[in-house]
Amino acid sequence: xxxxxxxxxxxxxxxxxxxxxxxxxxxxxxxxxxxxxxxxxxxxxxxxxxxxxxxxxxxxxxxxxxxxxxxxxxxxxxxxxxxxxxxxxxxxxxxxxxxxxxxxxxxxxxxxxxxxxxxxxxxxxxxxxxxxxxxxxxxxxxxxxxxxx
Amino acid sequence: xxxxxxxxxxxxxxxxxxxxxxxxxxxxxxxxxxxxxxxxxxxxxxxxxxxxxxxxxxxxxxxxxxxxxxxxxxxxxxxxxxxxxxxxxxxxxxxxxxxxxxxxxxxxxxxxxxxxxxxxxxxxxxxxxxxxxxxxxxxxxxxxxxxxxxxxxxxxxxxxxxxxxxxxxxxxxxxxxxxxxxxxxxxxxxxxxxxxxxxxxxxxxxxxxxxxxxxxxxxxxxxxxxxxxxxxxxxxxxxxxxxxxxxxxxxxxxxxxxxxxxxxxxxxxxxxxxxxxxxxxxxxxxxxxxxxxxxxxxxxxxxxxxxxxxxxxxxxxxxxxxxxxxxxxxxxxxxxxxxxxxxxxxxxxxxxxxxxxxxxxxxxxxxxxxxxxxxxxxxxxxxxxxxxxxxxxxxxxxxxxxxxxxxxxxxxxxxxxxxxxxxxxxxxxxxxxxxxxxxxxxxxxxxxxxxxxxxxxxxxxxxxxxxxxxxxxxxxxxxxxxxxxxxxxxxxxxxxxxxxxxxxxxxxxxxxxxxxxxxxxxxxxxxxxxxxxxxxxxxxxxxxxxxxxxxxxxxxxxxxxxxxxxxxxxxxxxxxxxxxxxxxxxxxxxxxxxxxxxxxxxxxxxxxxxxxxxxxxxxxxxxxxxxxxxxxxxxxxxxxxxxxxxxxxxxxxxxxxxxxxxxxxxxxxxxxxxxxxxxxxxxxxxxxxxxxxxxxxxxxxxxxxxxxxxxxxxxxxxxxxxxx
Numbered sequence: 044x045x046x047x048x049x050x051x052x053x054x055x056x057x058x059x060x061x062x063x064x065x066x067x068x069x070x071x072x073x074x075x076x077x078x079x080x081x082x083x084x085x086x087x088x089x090x091x092x093x094x095x096x097x098x099x100x101x102x103x104x105x106x107x108x109x110x111x112x113x114x115x116x117x118x119x120x121x122x123x124x125x126x127x128x129x130x131x132x133x134x135x136x137x138x139x140x141x142x143x144x145x146x147x148x149x150x151x152x153x154x155x156x157x158x159x160x161x162x163x164x165x166x167x168x169x170x171x172x173x174x175x176x177x178x179x180x181x182x183x184x185x186x187x188x189x190x191x192x
Numbered sequence: 193x194x195x196x197x198x199x200x201x202x203x204x205x206x207x208x209x210x211x212x213x214x215x216x217x218x219x220x221x222x223x224x225x226x227x228x229x230x231x232x233x234x235x236x237x238x239x240x241x242x243x244x245x246x247x248x249x250x251x252x253x254x255x256x257x258x259x260x261x262x263x264x265x266x267x268x269x270x271x272x273x274x275x276x277x278x279x280x281x282x283x284x285x286x287x288x289x290x291x292x293x294x295x296x297x298x299x300x301x302x303x304x305x306x307x308x309x310x311x312x313x314x315x316x317x318x319x320x321x322x323x324x325x326x327x328x329x330x331x332x333x334x335x336x337x338x339x340x341x342x343x344x345x346x347x348x349x350x351x352x353x354x355x356x357x358x359x360x361x362x363x364x365x366x367x368x369x370x371x372x373x374x375x376x377x378x379x380x381x382x383x384x385x386x387x388x389x390x391x392x393x394x395x396x397x398x399x400x401x402x403x404x405x406x407x408x409x410x411x412x413x414x415x416x417x418x419x420x421x422x423x424x425x426x427x428x429x430x431x432x433x434x435x436x437x438x439x440x441x442x443x444x445x446x447x448x449x450x451x452x453x454x455x456x457x458x459x460x461x462x463x464x465x466x467x468x469x470x471x472x473x474x475x476x477x478x479x480x481x482x483x484x485x486x487x488x489x490x491x492x493x494x495x496x497x498x499x500x501x502x503x504x505x506x507x508x509x510x511x512x513x514x515x516x517x518x519x520x521x522x523x524x525x526x527x528x529x530x531x532x533x534x535x536x537x538x539x540x541x542x543x544x545x546x547x548x549x550x551x552x553x554x555x556x557x558x559x560x561x562x563x564x565x566x567x568x569x570x571x572x573x574x575x576x577x578x579x580x581x582x583x584x585x586x587x588x589x590x591x592x593x594x595x596x597x598x599x600x601x602x603x604x605x606x607x608x609x610x611x612x613x614x615x616x617x618x619x620x621x622x623x624x625x626x627x628x629x630x631x632x633x634x635x636x637x638x639x640x641x642x643x644x645x646x647x648x649x650x651x652x653x654x655x656x657x658x659x660x661x662x663x664x665x666x667x668x669x670x671x672x673x674x675x676x677x678x679x680x681x682x683x684x685x686x687x688x689x690x691x692x693x694x695x696x697x698x699x700x701x702x703x704x705x706x707x708x709x710x711x712x713x714x715x716x717x718x719x720x721x722x723x724x725x726x727x728x729x730x731x732x733x734x735x736x737x738x739x740x741x742x743x744x745x746x747x748x749x750x751x752x753x754x755x756x757x758x759x760x761x762x763x764x765x766x767x768x769x770x771x772x773x774x775x776x777x778x779x780x781x782x783x784x785x786x787x788x789x790x791x792x793x794x795x796x797x798x799x800x801x802x803x804x805x806x807x808x809x810x811x812x813x814x815x816x817x818x819x820x821x822x823x824x825x826x827x828x829x830x831x832x833x834x835x836x837x838x839x840x841x842x843x844x845x846x847x848x849x850x851x852x853x854x855x856x857x858x859x860x861x862x863x864x865x866x867x868x869x870x871x872x873x874x875x876x877x878x879x880x881x882x883x884x885x886x887x888x889x890x891x892x893x894x895x896x897x898x899x900x901x902x903x904x905x906x907x908x909x910x911x912x913x914x915x916x
Contacts, residue, residue: 046806086804120249121365124256177809181256183909185810191802 049186053178056113056129057082057089061154063111063131065091067102074098080111081153087190089131089171090138090146092161100167109135109171128179133171143168196237196295199230199374209234211310211370216480216500223479225472226496230374231299233292235312238345238368245282251275251349252365257812257908262889265355266868267814269593272351273869277600277608279346284338292341293334296373304332304376304441307340309347311369324353325369329406330376330441337373343601344371377496378441379404379489381460383415385473386503387483388422396422396483398469400460403438405487405498406446412524413437413448416459418466425470432459444717461490468495476500525724528591531584532730535738539584543577543741550748555755563756564777570749571773577745585738589870591731595724602712602721607818609869614705614725615732616879623879626857628665632658633689643690646683662686684835685854691839692858736853736875749773756780808894808912814867815908817877817884821861822902822913825895828852842903844895848873856880861903863910865891877905885910 065078076099078091089111093100103109114128138146146168151158160166176188202210202218210218210232221227242248254271263271284292296305309325326347328340347353348369382405389395399408399415407413414436419429435456439446461469469488472495476484480502487498550570555563592615599611635658636643645653654662666682706725713721756776757768764786768776771787778785826841828834834855837843843859845852847866856862856876860883864873867887877884883905888894891910895901900913 045803049806050804120252123249123253181258181812182253183257183810183907184812185808187807187809188804189807190804 046186049178049188052127052180053129053176053188054086056115056127056178057086057131060113060115063089063091063113065099066110066112067099068106068108069098069102070105074102078111079150079154079157080113081150083149087173089133089173090150090168091171092147092150092157092166092168094163094165095167096165103135103137103169107134107136109133111171123182130177130179131171131173132175132177133173135169135171137167138170142170146170196231196233196292198299199227199232202232206234208312209236209370210372211235211312212501213308213310213499214370214372216476217372217497219479220476220497220500223475225475226494228374228377228496228498229299230372231295232310233295233341233371233373235368235370237288237292238348238370240288241284241345244285244288247278247282250278254278255349255354258814258887258889260357262887264867264887265351266866266870267887268354269351270814270867270869272349272354273593273596273600274608275349276343276346276597277604279342280600280604281606282342284342289338292338296334296337300337300373300375302332304330304378305337305373306376307331307337307344308372308374309344309369310372311348311353311367324356325350328445329404330445341371341373345369376441377489377491377498379491379496381465382489382498383408383460383469383487385469385484385486385488387473387477387485388503389419390503394422395428396420396425396470396473398461398466398473400466400469401433401438402435402451402455402460403440404446405439405489407437407439407448409487413439416461418461420466420470425467425474427463427466430459443714444720465490465495472497473500525594525720525727528588528594528727528731529723531588532591532727532734535584535588535734539580540738540741543580543745546573546577547741547744547748550745550751555752560759560780563752563759564780567749567752567756567773567777567780570752571777574745574749577742581738581742585734585742588731589735591727592735592870595728595731598721598724599709603709610705611728612732612869612878614709615729623876625665626853628661629686629689629854630857632661632665632686633692636686636690643687646687649680649683651679681835682854685837685858688837688839688858732875735870736872739849739872810912811888811891811894811910813863813885813888813891813908813910814869815905816864816867816869816871816874816886817862817882817905819861819881819883819905820902821883822900823860825863825897825899825901827892827895827897828855829892842901844891844901845873846892847871848876856882861885861905863888863891863895863901863903865889 061079062077063080065076067074076097078093078099080089080091082089109132111131111133112128113131114126116122116126116128147161150161150168154161161168173190175190178186178188180186197206197210199214199218199221202215204215204219206218207215214230214232217227217230242251254275258267283289306327306329308327311325324347326344328343331337331340348367381400381402383398383400384405385399386397389397396419398418398420401408401413401415403413408415414433416433416435417431418427419431420427435451437448438451438455439448472488473484473486476486476497480500482502484500485503486500489496489498550573553566555566558566595615596609596611599605599614600608603610605611636646642654642658645651651659662679662682666679709725710718710721753773753776757771760768760776760779760783763783764779767789771779775787821842823840823842825844826833826837827844828837829846834852837855837858839858840860841858842861842863843852843855844863846864848856848862848864848871853872853876857880862873862877862882862884864871864884864886865888866873868874871886874884874886883903885903885905885908887908888910895910895912902911902913904911
């Protein structure tokens, strides 16, 4: 089944939202942080940038499974029925060489003001391969989107 | 902080805050027209109440849990019921409450008042929505007035108002309700006046009754009617009424009583009075512009104006606009009690007689042409009874709603559907049928020989008494429209039932609830409460049983169609099973008319194979039977699916058909695309204590056989744990 309305809403969240909550894990537990991200046109890949001294970077070295959450809430009562949120499940890997340059371009195209940050030699560019998304609408209507390769 | 506004101080500029009804009365009062003194709680007070109590958020959640376009009328009624219950259970917080109580006491003391809705937009834009919201007559004392203010606020979200929400501009975020509280004028003669006759632009109309005008407005008391020349006011015609009833104030508000003989002899208005009313309606037209529709009352010789709004015709919809039909479902206790008599003495016996007469006609010996004619005859008979079902049996279900609202007003329960427990255990035929199947299953549990004979469909090896009992069950409970009449399918169900430990019918004892309900009603109204409950129990029982009776007629139609399909199968194969009764009849007469074979759908392209695909994870419907269950889904779409159903599976269907109720005792839970508390699935799920979620859009397409699903009947969601 392929519900075009679901796909359109997913596209809005992945392409219009600037920020996502990123969850990573380490042997002691879980870690959540807020990151700027960009998505490819086919929604199969996300890119984010982080300093190599961060906890999320260390966590990703040990376990590359990630969850990202994006939503379009406006922080008022309407959110409970108007807002949509997506939980993205995927694997993150640091990019190097020409691939890094390509992803960095994509990231900076979305977040022009972060160009200097993304280009810093201390920062790593991560590619997230999206495996599955869970889209929540109207408070509790949930649809999974499976990204077949 | 918002203050109440007295009618004297309201100007046209206040209309958006006080609503058209209040603004019009204030304007008339300013022009010297006699209007009962009153005070308006503007929309700001409503806003303060719903935001201070968190009610605003709950209303938004209730209204938006599903797309409005996906909701059936019955679901809209459910939403309105739940919202109303939120209002009933939410007290006005004390600073606001104290302020309002002081206002009411200051203006009215212990005098009786009328508490009226005055929603902005209600009477605007050339469209009048009279009667969508509530008004309460003869309310006394600040506490009671504030209780009724809450009910008027709740009526902003009545099912009637929700149906016309687009025309009303009923935006869930901005809508609000103003309330007008006026001193009650104990009118002795009352009525309405139309500045222009709805069908004749040169005439005007005055209608009058003895007593309060609620009887006229609600259609309970027939009025005398005068037709006047609109230009001169000359009376052209007088149509006297029978004058049997009048509405008078009573402890419960108002009640209809027999009109005393002395008054019956005289029309409510003498000709000079008709003239006075006519002059007021013309004066109002000068004030407001368009011709007016005015409510008025005489107290002694004093004429009071109760309401004035532009004359409009009923809001029109397209041909597919059935909202007027829906609104006609709202019926009084007396109307429903009369309908019950007709259903029990006339309609249902008529259905049964029609089915019996058809059962006596054999179809096997008919020629193809005669069989085609017989199919059409049966289709006509079935259509007739189906229309009766829509016209009389569906409206009778309103008795359940009448009681539901009454019960919630009295008890204010945490569960707005608690009242359903008092209606269960009324001996539904489907439950009795299932009890009989339980008996057949119990014998199978004891007797391996019997089980194996049933499994093999070896009818001749069954004890004759057992076979007779099986056939009796089929015959007595009728229908199996889609082929369950075959013993084979029934035998399968009995074998499945035998796997279960015992009867699943979980009949709860509603006696305690009933006692508590009647005790909570003031003694003077206990008899009425008992009558409403009694009616609702019959309404509930017929809600399920009517289908079984209609199903008997349908079965006879299907018998004729089945014979035709049997004759045509040799030539056209499987596809005859998809043809309608009419198609079957056409092809019987002329095989060349057979519909062409449909081409199979084109296979998906290669691109589709790699595209992302969507799978439901959590589906939202309406909570229709409390409880939770997890199990494997089994979709039931046709007779063939019935045989596949296994004990402990979750029944997923488009709409529970009376035939499927066979499966209910086997099921762990029910999921249904159709929504609402009064649908058969919800009723029978309640009867068996099964978790049930209704109103799940596209349930049968989005859930697949073998999906492991959790049905949460408390909050109305279905969670797909794992797709097959």
